[in-house]
Amino acid sequence: MKKLQLFFLIIATALVASCEKVIDVDLNTMAPKLVIDASIKWQKGTLGNEQTINLSTTTSYYSNQISTVSGATIFITDATNNLFNFVETGSNGSYICTNFSPVLNGNYVLTVVLNGETYSATETLKPVPPIETIEQKDNTGFSGKDTEIKAIYTDNGTTDDYYLFKFKPSFTVIPIYFLQEDRNFQGNQIFGLYRSDELEPGQNFDVTLSGISKQYFNYMRILVSIAGNSSGSPFQSPSATVRGNIINTTTEANYPLGYFSLSEQDSRNYIIN
């Protein structure tokens, strides 16, 4: 629905001599908080054995530095108590595992130990249908100048499913996330849609479709809405810090940010015609 609000913004801005300007706003900074970015992704057709988890802390809003975290012990266990260790490599906050073993609909437990505090989360690895085709349509959209990309797939009609699309055109450094739930298209062929007037022939366009849990869907929906690029309209919803599924089992109140998710995914690279 955020998208709908965006349409209204477009209409509203077209109506009047409105104006957007980058300004200086003084902001307070809270004490740094641990951020655990633990997204396990199993690309169709691969073994999925190589996985990365990133640790960092929050920084002041305008800071261009990422404050990475080292010295943590990280491992994931599966339903049959297999242990997958994530080992710190270098000093960029990345922890890598090379022997991960993904199982569709399998349950996993993440454990992170850092500075005497233990963080823990449980999630299920969700399957995803393949992207069937990618369609391109030129000179469309409200301005008539947009290029439109549709990534088409077919929903599983027997389960309630949640999907995460990641669109990454080469003209921007920021990926666009788009969420779908099959409530209104159970079992049908459906698509993820991306439109921009900045797409040019020859550009790379990466599309990734991931199957996600309902809880992660709820998390990502809030996250995407506060992450900025889609908000900023007079229809803004109240902003809140979004809490993920990772619990600090040592000091409950000192909860970390981020999420532990596991998805099967299908990625395509498309060259704009």
Add this chain to the structure above:
Amino acid sequence: MISKKIIALLSLLFSVVFSSFSQEKVTLNGVVSAANSNETIIGVNVAVTSIPAYTTTNEYGFYSITIPKGNYRITISSIGFQTKEVTIDLIKNINLNISLSESGEELQEVIITEKKTTNTQKAEMSVNKLSIATIKKMPVVLGEVDVLKSILLLPGVTNAGEGASGFNVRGGGADQNLILLDEATIFNSSHVFGFFSVFNPDAIKDLKLYKGGIPSRFGGRASSVLDIYQKDGNSKNYHINGGIGLISSRLLIEGPIVKDKGSFIIAGRGSYAHLFLKLTDNKNSAYFYDLNTKLNYKLNKNNSLYVSGYFGRDVFNLEGSFTNIYGNATSNLRWNHLFSDKLFSNLSIIYSDYYYGLQLDFVGFKYDSGIKNYNLKYDFKNYISDKIKLNYGINSIYYDFNPGIISPTSTESGINYKQLEKKYAFEPSIYLEAENKVTDKLELMFGLRYSQFYRMGASTVNLYQNNEAVTFNNDLKIYEKGIPIGTKYYNNNKVIASFDNFEPRFSASYSLDKNQSIKASYNRMTQYLQLISNTSSPTPLDVWTPSDSYIKPQIANQVALGYFKNFNDEAYSLEVETFYKKVKNRIDYIDGADLISNEALEQIILNGQLRSFGLEVLLRKNTGKLNGWIAYTLSRSEQQTPGRNANEIGINNGNWYRSAYDKLHNVAITGSYNWSEKWSFGANFTLQTGQPVTYPNGQYQYQGITVPSYGLRNGNKLPTYHHLDISATYTPKPLKKKGWQGEWVFSVYNLYNRQNAASISFRQNETSGSNEAVRFSIFGAVPAVSYNFKF
């Protein structure tokens, strides 16, 4: 049980009515209307100064006063009309219809002398009345005269900013205002997402805003009542008037059906399509239109009929792939009947609906939703004596909510057809109120409204563990949608949930002397409908939903105290009021709530409370070439949604936080100056504390995007909001009273081009990836010109 309460109230009502007739007195009654059009006039003061006794005309121009036999001089005065004095030998009951001449000129826009003095005697308080003539003189954005924008200049009234629809009264939500157009409820008061209001100023006769001390005849909303009456139409002559503006044009035709007995009025307004979408291809359009009609016919001395209707729509069509249509429609039939010279009655049958439709062809999605209501009202005004007037009546509303029909737009669409389950409700109520002049100094108004609400089938209701539709995840400390453990189906008209509430209303006025008084009031209001919206101002996409087993009705309690004074020979008046209001069961949403096409709204709603308090000052200059007012409001509006038990954290950790409509300071100055018969000038200045918002207090990286983190809700505020607007009205031939009469209105909105922030958003720059704050402002300086005519 409930029916017993009704019987008790009814018998109380009738025992009061029939026991208080007096013998020695006679009654003077009639209708006050405008001399040139027979248009009835609301709120005319009919005063017998020698007693002293007074009454005011009701919504239909009717008055009745019962006084001892004698020879009296009666003074009849009203805003915008020349005061009239009548000497009458009152030895028996007399029916006297009075016509008043408009003061000043024929064109309402250039009225010079108006009676605007504060009524210090009447118990009524926290009420603002604006004449359409006053509203038309105010400079407005893009030259579009706007009823809703003008009430924002009154103390205690704010809105979320430019381009935001609705208004907030005394720190209440925009959904807590009851907006009535000829008694019909208007659910969305805005065109073009809040830029313009749905009320065509040409067709409006009168408006009254009740911020507190709300009379018992009104109910159903927690904060305020905006009561708008349409014109009846001229029953003497045919007239056409209209206006040509930058955004829209207006045309109104009125005239007699049968001379002096019946009249009609039809007014239309339409904006120009394509004009503002400055996009090269012509397939886009955006426009709105509305149509007001009214017929009235005086059957005889004791009976009159009124039929009125409103129809308005906004239409957006972008490249044929996105279509959005929404709007209100109302119609009603009213019958005024005089049972006796002391007992006035009005029976109304009202229908109103709000439609919202959306079609997204590029995803093959169509969505239709709406709310319909059928309202039957029977109101009595019983003018028992010059000391006591009774108002009583019944009201019953049937609601039909359509949360939405989702359908595919073509055979290739992947969307499945679905009718979200409809909801039905019934809201009957009964009220009794007395206006009592206890002594020369003390006037009381006390009443009681008893309202009921039934949420009814046919409907399927979800059942939850422990009756909790929202669950709290104790590990993650977040609220989550509850998972139904079953459903229960209720047949047609089976009651799913019911509520009943007594709503006492009280106000008192104590006159210190002829020109000053102290007033106090208390009112309780119950609101059974909830507006589900995740924004601070209503948007067309908002969903109205009835109270049910999980969503409780809002109950507001408000007290107000005020001091009122007219001074310098009534040239100036001062009103100072202070209020405290608390609303129970104010809803809030769990994080990440999806509000649209949600079939189980109870799963995302938490009950909280709202409180607001403040001080309002209104200083008006009523006479002279320069008149206008200064309004200042100091107020606070806060919301709290605590956890339901010790484990839960609530929203914002259960702490009070500023509501989205908290404005600590609010200053409005408006003035008009009549330079000459040809030229008059107007100016408005508004200054408000910025709207509460939440700014980020940190950031982090997650999956390649930068995510801001936030502190406590609404802990920051936008920069102070202010603008100055001016207008000039030029009447080329002010003395011309017949044939074509025209005037030009030139205006500049936001004269010094203040870039007021409608929002400040935080985003990651697409090219550099760095974070930045972006101010979004809607209007800079906006010049406009419009032409109004009449013949």
